Amino acid sequence: xxxxxxxxxxxxxxxxxxxxxxxxxxxxxxxxxxxxxxxxxxxxxxxxxxxxxxxxxxxxxxxxxxxxxxxxxxxxxxxxxxxxxxxxxxxxxxxxxxxxxxxxxxxxxxxxxxxxxxxxxxxxxxxxxxxxxxxxxxxxxxxxxxxxxxxxxxxxxxxxxxxxxxxxxxxxxxxxxxxxxxx
Amino acid sequence: xxxxxxxxxxxxxxxxxxxxxxxxxxxxxxxxxxxxxxxxxxxxxxxxxxxxxxxxxxxxxxxxxxxxxxxxxxxxxxxxxxxxxxxxxxxxxxxxxxxxxxxxxxxxxxxxxxxxxxxxxxxxxxxxxxxxxxxxxxxxxxxxxxxxxxxxxxxxxxxxxxxxxxxxxxxxxxxxxxxxxxxxxxxxxxxxxxxxxxxxxxxxxxxxxxxxxxxxxxxxxxxxxxxxxxxxxxxxxxxxxxxxxxxxxxxxxxxxxxxxxxxxxxxxxxxxxxxxxxxxxxxxxxxxxxxxxxxxxxxxxxxxxxxxxxxxxxxxxxxxxxxxxxxxxxxxxxxxxxxxxxxxxxxxxxxxxxxxxxxxxxxxxxxxxxxxxxxxxxxxxxxxxxxxxxxxxxxxxxxxxxxxxxxxxxxxxxxxxxxxxxxxxxxxxxxxxxxxxxxxxxxxxxxxxxxxxxxxxxxxxxxxxxxxxxxxxxxxxxxxxxxxxxxxxxxxxxxxxxxxxxxxxxxxxxxxxxxxxxxxxxxxxxxxxxxxxxxxxxxxxxxxxxxxxxxxxxxxxxxxxxxxxxxxxxxxxxxxxxxxxxxxxxxxxxxxxxxxxxxxxxxxxxxxxxxxxxxxxxxxxxxxxxxxxxxxxxxxxxxxxxxxxxxxxxxxxxxxxxxxxxxxxxxxxxx
Numbered sequence: 001x002x003x004x005x006x007x008x009x010x011x012x013x014x015x016x017x018x019x020x021x022x023x024x025x026x027x028x029x030x031x032x033x034x035x036x037x038x039x040x041x042x043x044x045x046x047x048x049x050x051x052x053x054x055x056x057x058x059x060x061x062x063x064x065x066x067x068x069x070x071x072x073x074x075x076x077x078x079x080x081x082x083x084x085x086x087x088x089x090x091x092x093x094x095x096x097x098x099x100x101x102x103x104x105x106x107x108x109x110x111x112x113x114x115x116x117x118x119x120x121x122x123x124x125x126x127x128x129x130x131x132x133x134x135x136x137x138x139x140x141x142x143x144x145x146x147x148x149x150x151x152x153x154x155x156x157x158x159x160x161x162x163x164x165x166x167x168x169x170x171x172x173x174x175x176x177x178x179x180x181x182x183x
Numbered sequence: 184x185x186x187x188x189x190x191x192x193x194x195x196x197x198x199x200x201x202x203x204x205x206x207x208x209x210x211x212x213x214x215x216x217x218x219x220x221x222x223x224x225x226x227x228x229x230x231x232x233x234x235x236x237x238x239x240x241x242x243x244x245x246x247x248x249x250x251x252x253x254x255x256x257x258x259x260x261x262x263x264x265x266x267x268x269x270x271x272x273x274x275x276x277x278x279x280x281x282x283x284x285x286x287x288x289x290x291x292x293x294x295x296x297x298x299x300x301x302x303x304x305x306x307x308x309x310x311x312x313x314x315x316x317x318x319x320x321x322x323x324x325x326x327x328x329x330x331x332x333x334x335x336x337x338x339x340x341x342x343x344x345x346x347x348x349x350x351x352x353x354x355x356x357x358x359x360x361x362x363x364x365x366x367x368x369x370x371x372x373x374x375x376x377x378x379x380x381x382x383x384x385x386x387x388x389x390x391x392x393x394x395x396x397x398x399x400x401x402x403x404x405x406x407x408x409x410x411x412x413x414x415x416x417x418x419x420x421x422x423x424x425x426x427x428x429x430x431x432x433x434x435x436x437x438x439x440x441x442x443x444x445x446x447x448x449x450x451x452x453x454x455x456x457x458x459x460x461x462x463x464x465x466x467x468x469x470x471x472x473x474x475x476x477x478x479x480x481x482x483x484x485x486x487x488x489x490x491x492x493x494x495x496x497x498x499x500x501x502x503x504x505x506x507x508x509x510x511x512x513x514x515x516x517x518x519x520x521x522x523x524x525x526x527x528x529x530x531x532x533x534x535x536x537x538x539x540x541x542x543x544x545x546x547x548x549x550x551x552x553x554x555x556x557x558x559x560x561x562x563x564x565x566x567x568x569x570x571x572x573x574x575x576x577x578x579x580x581x582x583x584x585x586x587x588x589x590x591x592x593x594x595x596x597x598x599x600x601x602x603x604x605x606x607x608x609x610x611x612x613x614x615x616x617x618x619x620x621x622x623x624x625x626x627x628x629x630x631x632x633x634x635x636x637x638x639x640x641x642x643x644x645x646x647x648x649x650x651x652x653x654x655x656x657x658x659x660x661x662x663x664x665x666x667x668x669x670x671x672x673x674x675x676x677x678x679x680x681x682x683x684x685x686x687x688x689x690x691x692x693x694x695x696x697x698x699x700x701x702x703x704x705x706x707x708x709x710x711x712x713x714x715x716x717x718x719x720x721x722x723x724x725x726x727x728x729x730x731x732x733x734x735x736x737x738x739x740x741x742x743x744x745x746x747x748x749x750x751x752x753x754x755x756x757x758x759x760x761x762x763x764x765x766x767x768x769x770x771x772x773x774x775x776x777x778x779x780x781x782x783x784x785x786x787x788x789x790x791x792x793x794x795x796x797x798x799x800x801x802x803x804x805x806x807x808x809x810x811x812x813x814x815x816x817x818x819x820x821x822x823x824x825x826x827x828x829x830x831x832x833x834x835x836x837x838x839x840x841x842x843x844x845x846x847x848x849x850x851x852x853x854x
Contacts, residue, residue: 030681030729033224034224034232034235036224036225037224037225037227037232038229038232040225041225041227041228041229041232045229065627074225075225078225110496110542110547113495113496114495148233148234148235149232149233149235150233168229169229172229172230172233
């Protein structure tokens with residue numbers, strides 16, 4: 001039994017090797033690296049209050065456990081206009097009003113309503129990548145469509161933060177109205 | 184617009200990847216972390232980013248580390264990549280699970296348990312929360328009988344271990360949660376057709392859409408027909424019985440309809456399926472090679488579910504449901520003359536469930552209640568002509584249950600998940616089932632889970648009432664639920680976003696197992712007699728590379744002994760190994776998916792051995808030939824390995840040979 005088992009396996013690995021050699025490396029990219037690059041771009045399409053525009057740094061806060069944090073490290077030091085990214089992991093009890101962009105991981109679903117309540121009036125651009133978050137009041141929410149990263153925007157949520165999102169960004173996004181809202 | 188980006192050096196080195204796919208796990212561990220030095224994507228504009236294709240991390244990184252159990256997930260992509268035809272194919276690829284066939288139905292073994300004679304009653308199968316296990320035999324249908332086409336599956340989550348503290352009866356060794364695709368996953372029509380060995384053809388037509396008001400609709404229907412093959416059974420090798428050759432007696436056909444409509448938190452699901460399967464094994468002492476021998480299984484589903492918010496931190500979900508399972512069969516017996524015997528069953532039930540999930544301070548609490556009325560549990564066995572009834576049973580029963588679960592952080596790194604459920608059956612009374620899980624996360628990437636729980640299965644209508652002196656059986660009175668107490672330690676570690684390993688060690692103590700025995704008076708009867716102890720260990724590694732090459736490899740060791748006789752259980756392999764490897768070929772146009780499954784020798788009912796075997800399956804997939812077109816070619820049992828599964832009590836055959844090399848060509852078109 002054992003010997004008859006080994007031969008097919010050897011052939012199998014040979015076949016895998018052949019398949020491999022036939023394979024040309026493809027180029028899909030890590031989902032979260034692409035999302036981080038999107039966040040970098042978002043900052044350019046948001047009209048920040050003058051006080052923030054004057055700063056030399058932009059603070060990107062990451063709340064919760066997930067895969068965005070590692071990818072966001074790549075943004076550290078990169079510049080949007082005159083401001084360089086600071087990347088800061090935060091807890092839900094941190095002063096989130098100090099963030100310019102707040103990425104909320106899926107792990108924070110339970111805390112989301114309380115969290116968004118606490119942010120009311122602060123000029124913080126909230127970003128997430130969990131289904132339904134935009135409808136719940138997150139300004140920009142990623143989703144995947146046929147292996148491509150897409151995003152939805154909740155303009156009312158951005159408005160509550162006192163942020164205006166450029167029409168160029170709105171044009172390529174799926175617009176989400178809040179339940180009961182008049183968007 | 185296609186953007187060409189520089190390719191990573193480290194992660195795509197052929198030799199590193201080869202050693203990895205060769206299964207040298209240590210070398211896999213040594214491969215460097217991925218994707219650090221990728222091109223500077225921040226240089227790209229929004230429009231450019233929108234056209235970049237990514238490999239999804241999320242489907243891999245389901246937060247299984249947070250689940251209070253050892254969980255496996257199979258996605259729609261896996262189903263495509265590995266050419267899975269049924270839920271049985273999916274389950275057979277998973278760690279510690281194995282699927283056997285008697286050429287009539289398929290049976291899944293979990294943690295060393297797949298006794299010949301059982302009908303998949305010790306796993307609970309849910310489709311979008313709808314209980315599939317029927318009210319007569321408790322069967323979790325994993326073959327063609329299932330009402331949901333495998334192409335419509337978005338993902339399958341297999342939760343190992345006792346699940347009765349939330350799910351009640353049947354969640355004995357595990358729960359299989361099937362989640363279907365949504366209308367928005369199609370947004371249009373999809374047609375699929377396939378041709379396969381043994382004269383098998385299949386077609387499917389699906390329509391799905393999300394409307395502007397948020398409503399979603401999904402409609403699908405499938406039809407399949409298989410002419411069958413010639414099979415040789417040495418037990419019947421005599422001139423009277425066609426020299427042991429059953430000529431295309433394993434033919435089969437099935438059709439199903441599935442519809443789902445959702446709007447504003449409500450989801451209405453309706454489905455119907457009918458599967459006809461020829462039986463080539465002359466089971467239950469029927470006439471060999473008779474073209475009329477067949478079983479027909481039908482399922483009906485009508486389910487209205489709701490999920491919504493009652494407040495900021497309070498979620499409500501619930502459902503009202505109707506389910507039906509209908510069984511019809513023909514078995515010819517040489518009386519003489521040859522008489523057609525019909526065995527039939529009708530099970531119908533309706534019920535309601537509600538579940539509240541709320542966050543109260545640090546507690547995440549779940550409260551639930553269920554009611555099910557099995558208003559029809561009928562079985563009949565009779566000869567057609569001359570008409571003679573051997574069994575005609577009409578029954579009904581009810582069950583109700585309440586449960587509570589609390590998830591409580593005990594500090595930064597420790598979480599307690601505790602649950603308790605009470606079930607009451609009109610037939611056998613009440614049973615309590617607790618579950619405790621302590622989850623320790625010393626760092627975000629690592630979880631250690633200590634699990635304790637009990638689960639049960641109530642005797643079903645078949646076990647309680649299928650008896651007739653003329654069929655050689657007598658009523659099974661005084662049956663009680665069978666029980667399992669389980670202890671398990673699970674360790675999971677995620678090295679990076681796309682690389683994780685998990686291991687678990689468990690012990691199951693099974694008592695009062697409902698088993699059919701032959702009593703001293705010669706009659707067959709079901710009794711609570713089996714006491715078993717199962718010990719096992721499982722190890723699994725999963726990895727995805729930046730170009731969406733994927734590897735999943737697992738090994739499971741288990742030993743199950745009867746406490747009464749000290750002997751090992753039949754159809755219980757000591758070792759199971761699985762390997763799934765899928766990768767892009769020729770750029771991204773093609774993909775290859777390769778599977779290896781090893782099952783060690785098993786004891787048969789006659790005390791002989793079903794030899795160990797390893798089979799390989801290969802699928803080539805292309806999704807880029809034309810817009811909306813996906814084609815695939817699969818070879819199952821690539822090396823034409825001859826192997827057999829143990830027969831069941833209803834078989835003369837102690838071993839039942841399985842399919843050799845077979846093929847399938849499939850095309851899916853979206854429009």
